[in-house]
Amino acid sequence: MVKINDYYKKKQLMDQLAQEIQEMEQNNDLKKEFEFKDNLSKLMDQYGKSAKDVLEVLGNIDPSVRGKGDTSSGVGETRRKRPLKVYKNPHTGEVVKTRGGNQKDLNAWRQQYGREAVDSWVQS
Known part of the structure; x- marks a missing residue:
């Protein structure tokens, strides 16, 4: 039915x-x-x-x-910067500042402590 x-x-x-x-x-x-x-x-x-x-x-x-991605004029049009994220490792006290997620120290921390744990360390 x-x-x-x-x-x-x-x-x-x-x-x-x-x-x-x-x-x-x-x-x-x-x-x-x-x-x-x-x-x-x-x-x-x-x-x-x-x-x-x-x-x-x-x-x-x-x-x-013009569409959002069209920068054919090239005058003063730039892409917005990603926000700065500050990660602080609670185990070592080390601080990493990055605008992207593919950072050497962050990747090492993710392998050691796991992605979710490292993502919870964001300060700002």
Whole structure:
């Protein structure tokens, strides 16, 4: 009976989604967005341009259009630094400051004491 109940629940969800899609298709704003998308695609085809080309042109006009990883301008755009973590070994009193997790002393401690134990030694 579990399978038949699951079937009817999914069938009900599918009918509900179909009704929502039908309502969305009647929305004039959505129709305008589809029309814009189609016209833009035709224009890109007419000039032999890709979406990447369009975004590059728009990014030159308005830099806020650029994606997060796009640093094509190269001016003053750098990646954020990782936070500094300070580990203090309670057994030896040794202190390690690092911005990454792949540090020589940390790896040695992890092998000796275990990852969870070393991760609990973070001071700040």
